[in-house]
Amino acid sequence: MVCSLNITVAQRKGNSYLKDAYVTQPFRIVPVGQYKRDNAAYLMIMSSSPGLLDKDDHQIKINLQKHTKLQLQTQAYQRLFQMREGSRQTTEIKMDKGTVFSFVPHPVVPQNASSFVSHNVVEMEKNCHFLLSDIITCGRKLTGELFEYNHFQNLTEIYVEGKLVVKDNVLLQPQIMPINQLGILEGYTHQATLIYVNTAGYAIEDWIERFHEKYSIIKDIAFGISKLSLDGFMIRVLGNGAEILFEMFQAIQNDVWEGIMISHTVQIESKEETNSLI
Template sequence: MNNRLTIKGGFKHGRSYLKDTFFTPPFRVVDVSEHRHDPTAYVMVMSSSPGMLDGDHYDINIEVETGCSLQLQSQSYQRIFNMERGASQLQQIKLHPGAAFTYVQHPVVPHEKAIFKGRNRIELADDCLLTFGEILTCGRKHSGEVFRYTSFHNITEVYHHAKLLVKDNLLLQPLTVDMAAIGQMEGFTHQATLMHVDTGEGIGADLVPALYTLLEEEKEVALGISSPSKQVLVLRMLGNGGEQLFNALQKVAHHCRHYKTQETHS
């Protein structure tokens, strides 16, 4: 089944807001903004479906207009069920000049024999701020389904004026590759990736060490943070619990937003 979701964030009278949305079942979009003094718009994507089924395709388009600050939230863990053909998702995100977008998604749980192929294409204009995080689990760990899915392939590309800034190509095939091997999960069961991109003044030199300090109390994890260019920061984290990684990415995203605000007013 083809499922569509469109979200557009606008900016007016000094405040960001949900300007327009269109969705087909099982999607639903809710404005969850609470504080009138907060100029950011908070929007939650909800779903009436228990997860992605065989043959499902999600077509998601998100546009953040000039000056808008939009924080998107997912409702719960995303399950990918047993499949023969597979499911797919295309997510296209566009930020206009001076826009900010934050999206740390709940962990993905691929069930036994799940097959998934996804692509995230993110286009940024000048003076944009992007924080985008995703988490992949090993499956239904507490039900004994550890790395029993067939294939998970997800590509994320971030562009600035049609120039590729960073690309993440994640392909896991646990039925054919030993997930405990060197270069794979090496004993961990969950992994998280967060990209933070600033097409304005760029990433500050002190942000990477600040994030290491922020995460130094996390137990039984392995992590690495790199800044391949002045505009891009990438964090990769391995662990054994979805909630732990989700909370850690939320902390990082909050710090990145606060860091930018402090930098602007310093």
Template sequence: MISELKITTGLRGSRTFLQEGYYTRPFKLADIGAYRADSTLCLMLMTASPGMLDGDDYRMHITVSDHTRLQLQTQAYQRLYTMQAGARQQMEVQVGQGAAFSYVPHPVVPHADAVFEGHNRIYLQENSRLVWGEIITCGRKLCGEAFRFRLFHNVTELYYRGRLVLKDNLLLEPARINVAAHGQLEGYTHQATLVYADTQVGAAPMADRLLELLAREPDIAYGVSQSAGPAIVLRILGHGAEQLFSCLRNMETILFNHHLAIL
């Protein structure tokens, strides 16, 4: 089933509002920031489905207009159910001049024989900022389904000034690639990725602060890389979805508040 989501923000005075919100089932949108003191639009993406099913095709288009700020949250863990053909998701994000966008969804839980392919394209303009997160788990570990999914392949591309400045290509295919091998997960069961971009002052100055935050966390491995453009990529390996999700949400708060502080 093809499911569509379209979000366009607008500016009314100094506050961001939802100028266009279009979605088909199973998607729903809720404004959860109506009583916040700041002017950011905070939306929650909800779904009436228990997760992605075989043949699902999600197509999302988000336009964060010039000088607006959008924080998009999810309602619950994203489950990928047992499949034959597989499920797909495409997401395109336009972040306008002087705009900011933050998206740190709940972890993905692939069930046995799940097949997922995703492609994210993000376009940044001058003086724009981005916080983008992703967490992939081993599956239902307590049900004996650790790494029993067939394929998880997600590509995220970041463009600035018409150039590709970052490409994150995450491929997990446990039957063909040993996830415990050197250069793979190396004994860990969960992986989190955080991309932070700032086309005004650059993202590198925030790297040390994020590493200091992670240094307090037990039983994880992590590292940060500078991209070819004004972005950094933080990778975390761990054993628990809640721990990694908490880490990403804490960093999201720091980065988004940092953005507001320097406006």
């Protein structure tokens, strides 16, 4: 079944808000940040379905108009049920100048014989900040179901003013890959990725050093962080539990979000002072 979610976030008197929304079953989109004071839009994607079924095709489009800020959330873990032909999800994110987007979704739980392909396409303009994460589990671990899914793939492509700058492809096929060997999961059961990119010239070296010092010492995980060729970084984590990875990425998101909001406030105040002197 083809399922669509298409939203546009706009700005009014300095506040970001949900301007347009088109959804089909099982999607819903609801505001959840009424008490936030950073003038950003906080939206949650909700679903009446327990997860993705065979032949499901989720098509998501997110459009951020100039100078808007959006933090997107999910309500629960994403479950992938037993399939014959597989399911897919396509997410297109368009970011106009001066926009901020952040999305740390709940982990994905691929069940027995599931097959899933996700493709994220991001188009960024100048002075933008983008953060996206993904956590893939081994399946229903507590019931003893480990790596019984057939295919999981998450492809992310980030374009800046039409030029491809980041391409990340996570592909796991436990039935034909030596999933526990060196270079793949190495005995861990969960894999997580977080990507942050900005086109605003915002220095990220302090973040890289801080996150490495804070998270690389945690026991029972393997944590790595790398600087991208532009202003951004990528984090890879291997672990044995979904909650610790999800909470870690939420904490990283909060640190980055707070830094971005402070930066935006300073820029606005600087512009106002300059305009008052003219």
